[in-house]
Amino acid sequence: MTEEKALSWSVLVGKSRPLAPPLTRDLMGIYTLWQRDVIRLWRDRIRLVGSFIQPLLFLFILGGGLSPRMGAMGVTGSGGTLGYQGFLFPGIVAMSVLFTASFAGVAIVWDREVGFLKEVLVAPLSRTAVVIGKILGGATNSVVQGSLILLLFPLFHLHPSPGRILLAFLVMILIGLTQTSVGILLGVRMTSSQGFMVLMNFVILPLFFLSGALYPLDRLPPWLAMASRADPLTYGVDLLRRALTGVHFHSMLTDLVSLGLFMGTMATLSVVLFNKTD
């Protein structure tokens, strides 16, 4: 019996194809880590539903309460006036992407806390692949969350064309990638998820408030206008609003270039920092 099994293990091992070369292994690793994050979100229904509630509160309670006092927020692509709820909607889509994406940072701290990160770090896999897998996983989850909110657009009398919905989708991906990178950047060195949550409050809320998700950017005091320009989310919100309502503040080129630059910088920084961390 034992003899037979010993044989079968060595036969099993002997029969295997040679191991994948490093680059294939890295790509496979990225795919695997991405898939793991997606599976985990899918299993965690409470999180999925929970993060659906908060945007609804903003949209219907905050939006519903403020909208009678706010008047017209701009002229839509089709020439109508845009109410406050319609104005708020793209901002809240961006918010839901932002919040979920930042969660990816917590996820990496959790992985460290529960020890799974060690398993990943001793695998024959480049650190760069680990970070990319994490960024893609977090971004995917955040885009899924954002899309759930995006689907509510008919409730706010918005009628974007299919092309514009596609644009909105692409913008969500850009926001997701950028903010996941920010989350990971902050999470890489942290060892306690509680500490991370506290830190995150100091980062997420300013990003959200400064982005123009809640108010128009055209009559801000100078210091606020400056701060708002330094916020990557500003450009995402602006582009989303342009796609969904036609109202915007920056030019499309400014939005796309800034968002792209922020994304590249944040992703690179998180890769560099992770490579340097024990």
Next chain:
Amino acid sequence: MIEARHLSKVYKARKGDRTAVDDISFSVGEGEFFSFLGPNGAGKTTTIQMMVALLKPTKGTITIDSLDVVASPHEVRQRIGIIFQDPSLDDRLTAWENLEFHGRLYGIDAESRRTRGNFLLEVLGLADRKDDLVRTFSGGMKRRLEIARGLLHAPRLLILDEPTLGLDPHSRRSVWEHIHRVRKEVGMTVFLTTHYLEEADSSDRVAIINGGKIVAEGTPDRLKKDLSSEMLTLETNTPEKVVTYLLESYPKLSGMIRKEEEIVSFPMPSGEALSPWDLLRALPFPIREASVRRPNLDDVFIHYTGSELKGQTSEKGVRP
């Protein structure tokens, strides 16, 4: 298989540096079962982290399978299966998913992941739980799953860092039965760290590590024989007096006498033509009970690390 030369690790800390591993050298042969035995904080985990390139040695070199760990970490990791001291499974995934993802990270093809995974789950007695979430597993089952996972990429070296820590005696036995079974059926070099003496006892060779230094090394038998051929245990109403007397008559015993309540035990002083019987007869105090036994690894461990005596009346070698 493993060659460590003058390996040191100094952790930088705000309040001065801490030397966790202090210039140790050891080698482990192909197929050998080698144990690192040491108390908490001895530097066992730190050594392992240097073996898998999670930490860079401050000084010295370590090679696995003739590959330098610092120079080619990925090639080395491909050859190592590691079971960490602390849990490292994703408990939101199923047992099978944990194996599957591990296999992919190590670049194993799909067919082999399936056949090997099933084989290992069978050997480790987890086949019927393969699609359950890991969070529903007991501690012992998680350990076994980690072992299966560590073996999936057919490593030549299996590193077990205190694999039975925190398990009850029953699960500990079961985990060990499985480790022995795996060793028989899969066959590989094993590097174990532990502070359970009976676990180290079953290994081919033991190194006792204390305060970052290897203080003794050899086969368990050799280590026991080097300590003494016999251990004497006495039960008496006047343990203090007995200890004082022994130290005066046999200065060699300094640091080797253990006292627990009314029980005093020590190795027979070496190099004297003295039988236990002679020693007992010469003792000017009443003895309730006396017994002679072969030394075990426990005695060796305490002799070299003094871990039960540390910080206490060490000049007498007596535990109050």
